[in-house]
Amino acid sequence: MSIKTGTAVGEFISPHIKDTEWKCRASNYIKYDTVELEMLEKLRSDFGAEAIIIESGYRTTAYNQSIGGASGSPHTKGYAADVRFIKDGKLIPTEVVCCHAQDMGFKGIAICRGSGTNAHLDMYNRIYRGDERKGNYGNNIAGNDWYKETGLSKIDVQKYLMEDEEMVYKDVADVPVWGRVAVQRRIEAGATKGEDLTESMVRTWVIDDRMNPYYEDLIDVPNYWLTDVEEMVNAGFIFGDGKHDVAMTHSELKPIIVAYRMTKANKAV
Numbered sequence: 001m002s003i004k005t006g007t008a009v010g011e012f013i014s015p016h017i018k019d020t021e022w023k024c025r026a027s028n029y030i031k032y033d034t035v036e037l038e039m040l041e042k043l044r045s046d047f048g049a050e051a052i053i054i055e056s057g058y059r060t061t062a063y064n065q066s067i068g069g070a071s072g073s074p075h076t077k078g079y080a081a082d083v084r085f086i087k088d089g090k091l092i093p094t095e096v097v098c099c100h101a102q103d104m105g106f107k108g109i110a111i112c113r114g115s116g117t118n119a120h121l122d123m124y125n126r127i128y129r130g131d132e133r134k135g136n137y138g139n140n141i142a143g144n145d146w147y148k149e150t151g152l153s154k155i156d157v158q159k160y161l162m163e164d165e166e167m168v169y170k171d172v173a174d175v176p177v178w179g180r181v182a183v184q185r186r187i188e189a190g191a192t193k194g195e196d197l198t199e200s201m202v203r204t205w206v207i208d209d210r211m212n213p214y215y216e217d218l219i220d221v222p223n224y225w226l227t228d229v230e231e232m233v234n235a236g237f238i239f240g241d242g243k244h245d246v247a248m249t250h251s252e253l254k255p256i257i258v259a260y261r262m263t264k265a266n267k268a269v
C-alpha cells in the first residue's frame with residue numbers, strides 16, 4: 001500500500017477516477033491508498049462498466065463526523081470509497097458488486113445506508129462485512145459472507161462479469177512449461193499437430209497424464225512393475241513404439257502385468 005496526499009486540481013489519480021471525485025466534499029484536500037484505487041479499477045474492468053461513480057471517497061475527520069460516518073472510518077485514512085457502477089446505462093446491483101468485491105479480496109465491504117445503491121469498499125487492514133442499512137457499522141451479515149447474505153450464486157455474479165478470452169497457444173513453444181510434456185507426447189503420438197492449442201485443452205491433457213501416466217521407457221515404469229516389464233521387454237512381449245521401449249499408459253500396461261503374473265504363477269505350480 002502507498003498513501004498519497006495532495007490537493008485536487010481536476011487530474012486523474014487512476015485511469016478512471018479524478019482527484020475531484022475522490023476529494024473530501026468539504027475541502028480540496030485528498031488522501032488515497034494506491035492499492036484501493038487499483039482494486040476499484042480492477043472491479044470496474046471486471047464488470048466492463050462504463051462508469052464508476054464515487055459517492056464518497058476521502059473524508060476529513062470533521063466532515064466524516066458531520067455526516068454521521070463511523071468514527072475512525074477508513075474514509076478518513078484514504079482507504080475507502082462508496083461507489084456504484086454503471087454498465088450499458090444501468091446500475092450494477094450493489095449485492096453483485098459486494099459479492100465480486102469479496103472474491104477479489106477487498107477488506108471492508110458494505111452496503112451503504114440510504115438507497116442501498118452504493119457499496120462501501122475499502123482496503124483497510126481488517127475484515128468488515130456489513131449492511132449499514134441495518135443500523136450499525138459492525139459485521140452484521142449472514143456468515144460474514146456476501147453470497148450467503150444475498151443468496152446469490154457464483155453464476156449469478158458471473159453473468160455481470162466480462163468473459164475472459166481463452167488463451168490460445170500457436171505452437172508448442174508458446175505452451176507454458178507445465179503443459180509442454182503433455183503436448184509433446186500427443187504430437188509424437190500423432191494426436192495433434194500442436195498448433196492453436198487452447199489452455200483448457202492443455203490443462204485436460206496434463207490432468208489425464210497425472211491420472212493415467214504414460215511410460216515411454218523402462219526408467220518411467222514404477223518400481224512395483226519394473227521387474228515384470230523388464231522381463232517382458234527382454235522377451236519381446238512388450239516392444240514399444242520403435243523409439244521407446246515401453247510406450248504405454250498405466251491403464252494399458254495394467255492388464256498385461258496382471259496376465260503376465262498369472263502366467264508366471266501357473267508355471268511355478
Ligand SMILES: [Zn+2]
Pocket residue numbers: 075080081082112120121
Ligand atoms: Zn463508506
